[in-house]
Amino acid sequence: MKTYGFSNSSTHPYHEFHRAGFILVSPWRIIENGYIRVKNGKIVELGRYRPKCAFPVDVSGDGDVQHNGAGSVKDYGSGVIIPALVNAHTHFELSALRSRIPFNLGFNGWVRELLVQRERCGKELLEREACKAMDESAATGTAFVGDISTLGITRDILTNRASGMPGHGNLDSWETDESKLDILNKRPWRHYRHNRRDESRFKTACYRDFHIKQQTELSGIFFQEYLGNEIPINVLKPFDFYSQSFINRRAFSLAGHAPHTTSPGLLRALKKQTLKHNLPFSIHLAESHDETEFITKGRGRWASFLEERGVDFSDWPLQSGSPVKYLDDIGVLDRDTLAVHLLNSDETDLDLIAKRNAIPVVCPRSNMNLHGKLPDLPLMLSYAQGILKPALGTDSLASTQSLNMFDEMAFVAKHYPQIRPSEILAMATVNGAQALGYGDVAGTLEVGKDARFIYIPLKHFNISNNKSGRKCQNRTLGYSHKGSDIENIIMEIITYHES
Ligand SMILES: [Zn+2]
Structure with missing residues (x-):
């Protein structure tokens, strides 16, 4: 059936x-x-x-x-x-790491193992498994994603598909239909400024893209993630792939990894670009104890890890009240910021998130696997008039068992019996669509x-x-x-x- x-x-x-x-x-x-x-x-x-x-x-x-x-x-x-589902936070490029990293290594140990295993996989395997994961996501009811890519693998896959390379779609199911070109008239992002030159340049790419069978298609925001101290030159340029926003409600944006891995200078540069283009900006925030210790005390296990890797953090404004406060101090918390995790955040932090109209994104299964605890969703949902509208994500297959949003929703229902089913479904539909900027075209029927x-x-x-x-x-x-x-x-x- x-x-x-x-x-x-x-x-x-x-x-x-x-x-x-x-x-x-x-x-x-x-x-x-x-x-x-x-x-x-x-x-x-x-x-x-x-x-x-x-x-x-x-x-x-x-x-x-x-x-x-x-x-x-x-x-x-x-x-x-x-309505089709929205996975507001995942990392397709880590899909090859499924079942490769034990969840009980502690966060620091998990990060170290992730770097080793990712290197061991090689680009080809990472790409192949990312493609499979995209197909699986679409096949389990997800239509929109907030995907994070550090290596640029997802971008390569989408670019190859868009340029007519076979990719991993089923060739037999390809079809041609000139009328599909009318997608060019649809605005992928609420503030997107239409550009005729881009339209003609990408018309062919768009046409070819639609040859691929629908099940392999995902829409959403594909974030190129950065971390470290250095500000890469291409962060300061207009996005290379920006024009591809025309294709199938997809847009490319930028993400900072986290406050404890990415310098304030780089975070501000990334944020400046996304603000300029009216795109959402994503960042992991208040996820681990190591992060909180580093941000609030300026020392600890994470400080040693960064020193080991030659990252100079001497001019970072550490010893802030909390990771959320730190992000606000450096001017990166606003209404287009997706604050992912918020696992170690208290009421003061959530008040600040609410005040800045930032958007909480939670990944409870991943949190339970890596940290043995859950975000305070009931507190988030208790904000008057739904000021906080948390979106739901699976995170990557390196930290969770599947990218199936039904699994994530069932997990929330089981672990938060006090949350109404409608609120759980809202997190995976309307809240996610709004978080990614597609609230006017998706999330409800x-x-x-x-x-x-x-x-x-x-x-x-x-x-x-x-x-x-x-x-x-x-x-x-x-x-x-x-x-x-x-x-x-x-x-x-x-x-x-x-x-
Ligand atoms: Zn993540």
Whole structure:
């Protein structure tokens, strides 16, 4: 049985109707027996399904699409259509390290082993496994990623794919469709400034890119990460790959590794560039005890590690109150900063994150594996009016078991029973989309957004056992032991992979 299914409708010039037992518009709104009408890859209408009046073609019931020239209906079944998922933090280029590094070495030991193993793998293996991981992510319902690359491997893969090299897609499934060029008119980033010269230059690349089968496609922000003291010359130049932002809602940006690995000068230079281009900036923050000790005391195990590697930190403004405070001191914390982890952050830190409108990104499985503890998600979520909207990420296969966002959500549900299922799903959809700057096109299934969604069968919920006429629409009921319909449905969604 087909479990996940992306809408494959993005380029059909005619209308398409997608029908299912439930349409989860957002984590707070569900339509029972609903449909989504799609045109040119955009959602143009949602509503309750009434087969006899609204549709040009009857429903086949087996998931097949039927065409009659004017439109088509795809009936997925009695389950639920939800927005495609967003993995706000991962590192595809570390995928070859899956199961190679024990999690119990301590953070310092883990970092040392990672450097050794990464070197041992070699570029070819790193590339091959990164490709596989991208495909796996897409196949498990993720459409948008915040990917971090230090070696530039992901960028190479995407560039090769875009330039028409075979990459790792299935050649048999390549197709041609001139109408796919209309993606050029779609803005990948909310502030992106359209540039005609770039458009003509990349038209060919874009066209070729779309030959690759949809399952291998991921959108999102691909961050080139830097660390150390030196400011590389290309950090100060306009991004080489910036123009590729036209392709399939992808943009390239910059990331600093962390406050304890990257000099303040380099962090400021990176931030200056991303600010200039209105792109998000990503940084690991307040992740380990070693980091906190180094930032607050200016000495300890991490200081020795840096000295060993010849990194001079004598002019870094250390002995700050905390890693979050330090980042603010050097002027790098703002509304476009993705603060990844926040594992060792207290209320004062979170107040500062909230005050600067920075965006928390959490990777709980990775934290538990490497540090044996979890971020204070309930505290983050307790901020009034959702001032903090944490996004969810898996981190890399060097520190977690899979890049499957369903695994990450199920883990959160298990370890934070006090958090409502809707809030967990929000972290993996709408919050993630907003964090990466795609909030106006992804994260929910609202009219005007991209039609990128997945279908999940439901075991315990279907329309026939909900004949009492209770409607789930527009409910924002609290999650109790009894649970509301929508919270129960979402709980089944987020634990779907485990069941
Ligand atoms: Zn990471």
